[in-house]
Amino acid sequence: MNEAATPWQKARRLLVTVGPGAFWLVVFVLIPSVLVFLASLLSRSSTGSLAPPWGLHNYVRFFSEPLFWEIVGRSLWLGWWATVFTVLLGYPLAFYIAAHRYKQVLLLLVVIPFFTNFLIRVYAWIILLQREGAINALITAFGLPPADLFPSTLAVYLATVYTYLPFLVLPLYAAVERIDWNLLEAAYDLGATPVRGFWEAIFPQTVPGLFAGFLLTFIPAVGTFVIADLLGGGKITLIGNLIQQQFGSAQNWAFGAAVSMILMLMVLLGLWLYARTQGERGLDELV
């Protein structure tokens, strides 16, 4: 910037601006990530902490037991379907908000749940779904027998969709806001039906926002342990629950670290696919 700056001045400027933050990221983000990797190569000591011998045994164990494959499959399956349902709810909503006269207010209505405490939003579903809960009160008022809604897989799905819906709507809304509607006019002029006009002139313009929203929903939905923990009644184990158990009751940090590495690799794979389709700029759109 300032051409006259000496190397010493440049170094000092960097030290003052980038220095503290970079130091922090190295100590509290980079080094811990390396520690997770190292821990994943260690073993469980007799007291439950980390100890030699080193090796790939944690990974071998993970990939050789069908139970763990099942957990990964279940997590991806839940992440996928929860995200699909979230899209079904959120996609039309983004269009409605963008076209509304009071769109700022409606947007605030999406942002409020987004910032409402995560645990509150999750436990609210227990109140709705439990046997003496709000939904069963409604069902029995009609003279029907109460349903066993909690704990259940359905409850986990509902709460996951509910929790991440704002994560999808916000980036999608940003994309819908930028739509060039002239393309739709042009499509109509060329004789397109409304469905075809939407599909070929409007939908492609929302794809970047849809991808970003998809990722912002899918990644945390696959990685979460709290929702399955609280609403699945301990019967639904996702990859996040597996990690939490290894660092908690199971006291096998080495194995937990290996599972964390596998989850991280899954996330990186997703991001890599995303970057391939959306380009470098796509990453910035994510936040």
Place this chain on the structure above:
Amino acid sequence: MKRLLAAYSWLVFAFLYLPIAVIVVLSFNDSRFGVSWTGFTFKWYEALFESRRIGEYLSNTLVVAFSSTLVSTILGTLLAIGIVRYEFRLRNFLRYLLYVPVVVPDVVMGISLLLLFDTVRDSIGWPPLSLFTIILAHISFQIAYVTLVVRARLMLLDPALEEAARDLGANNWRTFWEVTLPLIWPGVVAGALLAFSLSLDDFVVTFFTSGAGSTTLPLYIYGKVKTGITPEVHALSTLMVGATILTLVLGVLFWRRR
């Protein structure tokens, strides 16, 4: 078609607000058990305000949120300025490192910091898992969000403004205080608000980095959900939702004035 979209959208809004509404209503319900309405009461709020433990959890939560936000906002703002304004080796590396706390699932973030604190404590006997470690952990994810928000604001800024200040004889320090900071201030405030609410909201990272005596409100709610939810929890949640709405509305008003 338009009406169908409107009807559908309001159903989705109902879905977004129904669970929150049920908790708010139940916090004023006289009955201790179940969801049937037996009369209006403030007694759960009174119980909440009389509970010394909950006061302690609230103060823990706020101590963590304020101190972590202060540090992360300063570090994040400086980092954003450095990344946008200067060319240097490892800049790209730093940019990728910034995305790590954003994309890593919070369980992994939590256990990685737990491993760090544990490793350090094994060798020098410090720090114990406490409010202090929670604060360090929160700063570590907040800093990325603050940097990204401030950076977005900085990129809209014309660097010529800062150069003009320097040409007029202002040193770096004065340029920063009198030109750069006032111009990026809305971004800094937005970043700080985001950092603050991320800290208040965080359960998972706190769960792994807290120790005895460092219970925060989310940890308390989690414990209650595990052992049995009482109406006091509804009252507490209602107040937290109210605080969220108030903060957001104030934030929006602040932004519109700019």
